[in-house]
Amino acid sequence: MNEKKHLLSSSYQFNRVQKIIQNRTVLAAMTNKQSYDNGIISQEEIDWLTERAKGGFGIITTAATNVSIESKAWEGEFGVYDDMHIPNLKKLTKSIHQTESLIFAQLFHGGIRCPQTITGITPLSASMLECKESTTGFCKEASNKDIHKIIDDFTSAAIRCVDSGFDGIELHGAHGYLISQFLGSKTNLRTDAWGGSLQNRAKLLIKICNSIKAKVPESFIIGVRISPEIDSLGIDLYDTIKLVGILNNIGLDFIHISCWDAFASSKQYSNDNRTLTQIITDSYSNLPTIISTGNVWSSQDANNVLNQGADLVGVGRVGIAHPNWGKNIADINYNPTPPPYTSDYLKHVKLSDKFIDYMRNWNGFVTDSK
Numbered sequence: 326m327n328e329k330k331h332l333l334s335s336s337y338q339f340n341r342v343q344k345i346i347q348n349r350t351v352l353a354a355m356t357n358k359q360s361y362d363n364g365i366i367s368q369e370e371i372d373w374l375t376e377r378a379k380g381g382f383g384i385i386t387t388a389a390t391n392v393s394i395e396s397k398a399w400e401g402e403f404g405v406y407d408d409m410h411i412p413n414l415k416k417l418t419k420s421i422h423q424t425e426s427l428i429f430a431q432l433f434h435g436g437i438r439c440p441q442t443i444t445g446i447t448p449l450s451a452s453m454l455e456c457k458e459s460t461t462g463f464c465k466e467a468s469n470k471d472i473h474k475i476i477d478d479f480t481s482a483a484i485r486c487v488d489s490g491f492d493g494i495e496l497h498g499a500h501g502y503l504i505s506q507f508l509g510s511k512t513n514l515r516t517d518a519w520g521g522s523l524q525n526r527a528k529l530l531i532k533i534c535n536s537i538k539a540k541v542p543e544s545f546i547i548g549v550r551i552s553p554e555i556d557s558l559g560i561d562l563y564d565t566i567k568l569v570g571i572l573n574n575i576g577l578d579f580i581h582i583s584c585w586d587a588f589a590s591s592k593q594y595s596n597d598n599r600t601l602t603q604i605i606t607d608s609y610s611n612l613p614t615i616i617s618t619g620n621v622w623s624s625q626d627a628n629n630v631l632n633q634g635a636d637l638v639g640v641g642r643v644g645i646a647h648p649n650w651g652k653n654i655a656d657i658n659y660n661p662t663p664p665p666y667t668s669d670y671l672k673h674v675k676l677s678d679k680f681i682d683y684m685r686n687w688n689g690f691v692t693d694s695k
């Protein structure tokens with residue numbers, strides 16, 4: 326895979342759709358709290374993403390965006406659950422398309438992690454589990470009717486993304502939110518068709534993918550973000566490998582592996598020294614586009630991830646601090662300044678006060694000393 330080393334800043338074409346990306350860099354989804362509680366995206370959120378598109382990222386992914394009122398896990402997050410959201414979303418996609426970047430929306434449902442104080446209803450999940458976001462101390466097990474509504478909500482949201490001018494969507498199947506609560510054997514205790522075997526636990530995700538695929542144009546890019554292993558949910562790396570095979574058969578355009586640390590090996594299988602990306606990409610000879618993300622800062626890091634078998638490299642924090650990362654990465658010696666960053670500096674790179682405050686939750690990212 327050494328030939329990929331030179332490829333970071335060269336263009337890339339998806340297998341199924343005719344869309345070309347200017348390079349192999351992806352700004353990963355990042356919640357930033359800058360939008361309105363009625364779900365309308367704010368100018369601040371448009372500006373911060375546009376600045377990164379001007380900075381040369383191949384793909385810009387939005388923050389996790391709500392597919393329904395009851396899917397909300399945070400305040401200040403925009404949504405795609407109502408046609409009233411479309412005008413400002415069009416402003417976003419138009420602004421991004423003045424650059425060379427593609428723009429994807431990350432479709433999201435928080436499940437058990439949706440506070441009742443925000444949504445006004447008891448959170449739901451695959452099973453009735455203890456839940457600190459619920460006034461009763463427990464979430465509700467989704468009924469068949471609830472599940473079909475969730476599939477419809479994701480589908481309607483994807484259609485609104487098409488209408489708003491997005492190039493594609495990423496389904497948020499990672500990090501312990503609703504889709505991963507269905508995938509996990511410890512969070513999905515159902516005995517019906519939506520639980521039990523991996524195939525059944527993946528059924529919600531499969532149905533969402535198929536429903537969206539049937540309703541959007543062929544040229545619209547559809548992918549899923551997954552976490553390879555989360556012990557507390559019962560998400561197991563070997564199940565994840567099988568899941569990748571299942572998703573491959575659906576004909577998705579990309580799978581985004583969220584590693585948190587792309588250079589670490591499996592926590593669950595300590596006798597295997599390969600990284601999570603390597604284990605997954607080594608398992609199949611024919612995969613859709615693979616994005617891998619986690620703790621990438623320098624050109625060397627990014628090239629390392631391509632050499633692990635990923636086609637595209639995602640970044641989070643370094644893209645917040647260094648808007649031009651997508652362009653600068655062409656320099657093989659690029660090694661951007663690490664955190665902490667002052668709030669003045671973060672304002673300068675187009676973060677609003679709200680976003681800067683949110684970043685104070687990320688250990689060591691913001692400093693108040695000059």
Ligand SMILES: Cc1cc2nc3c(=O)[nH]c(=O)nc-3n(C[C@H](O)[C@H](O)[C@H](O)COP(=O)(O)O)c2cc1C
Nearest residue numbers: 353354355356388389585618619620621640641642
């Ligand atoms: C402020 C912030 C918000 C995030 N919000 C999301 C999100 O909405 N959806 C998601 O899938 N991941 C989210 N993540 C995770 C990132 O997409 C990324 O996977 C993670 O930060 C690891 O990459 P990094 O080491 O390059 O930062 C967030 C990360 C940060 C720092």
